[in-house]
Amino acid sequence: MIDTTITVRHKVGLHARPAAMFVKAARGFESAITVANLTRGSDPVDAKSIVSVFKIAVARDHDVRLTADGPDEADALQSLTEMIEGNFGE
Numbered sequence: 001m002i003d004t005t006i007t008v009r010h011k012v013g014l015h016a017r018p019a020a021m022f023v024k025a026a027r028g029f030e031s032a033i034t035v036a037n038l039t040r041g042s043d044p045v046d047a048k049s050i051v052s053v054f055k056i057a058v059a060r061d062h063d064v065r066l067t068a069d070g071p072d073e074a075d076a077l078q079s080l081t082e083m084i085e086g087n088f089g090e
Helices: 016-027 050-055 073-085
Strands: 002-007 032-037 063-069
Touching: 002 073, 016 050, 016 073, 063 073
Parallel strands: none
Antiparallel strands: 002 063, 032 063
16 A cells, blocks of 8 residues: 645636546556545545545545555556646646
């Protein structure tokens, strides 16, 4: 199991299109992946569930912790981190 902490800089955070992109990318990996909103103190939720990602209400400038556990955990975290750092392609 590995994890990383990152700040979400997108103007709407993990909401609407960015959240859908994030969940779709997470579903592409075999590893179990969770995301927690550290700024709001949320418990980790399933990063492959759009409803769960919406519930933790990640807004701009919130810190999140991504955790992956499984055979492709390193690739999963690298890909998701790059997506967030790249501002979801915007």
